[in-house]
Amino acid sequence: MTTTRTQSSRRQWLATAAAGLVGSAVAGRAEIASARAQPPAPSPLPLTEFEPKSMLHVGITAVQRARFPVVDFHTHVSRRRASKPPVPPADLLKLARQPLG
Numbered sequence: 170m171t172t173t174r175t176q177s178s179r180r181q182w183l184a185t186a187a188a189g190l191v192g193s194a195v196a197g198r199a200e201i202a203s204a205r206a207q208p209p210a211p212s213p214l215p216l217t218e219f220e221p222k223s224m225l226h227v228g229i230t231a232v233q234r235a236r237f238p239v240v241d242f243h244t245h246v247s248r249r250r251a252s253k254p255p256v257p258p259a260d261l262l263k264l265a266r267q268p269l270g
Contacts, residue, residue, distance in 0.1 A: 242265065
């Protein structure tokens with residue numbers, strides 16, 4: 170009795186797989202046929218003729234000065250860059266203490 174169920178489920182699986190393959194082949198042929206029926210796409214717009222129109226219209230706000238004083242201190246030194254030698258912390262402190270400008 171167990172053997173019959175195993176054979177029957179294999180048959181069902183094979184039938185389902187075959188139906189899927191046939192269905193995908195038919196769908197692929199339909200896509201190819203519809204692609205052939207469509208007219209060719211127009212030639213792309215040259216970059217020299219591209220003139221985009223802005224769709225964003227926002228009022229302008231003039232900021233005379235910052236509301237809060239801020240010091241922007243950040244670095245692009247990272248340990249992840251294995252190709253470059255690591256920078257010693259003493260050298261980083263020298264760079265951080267340099268005046269701007």
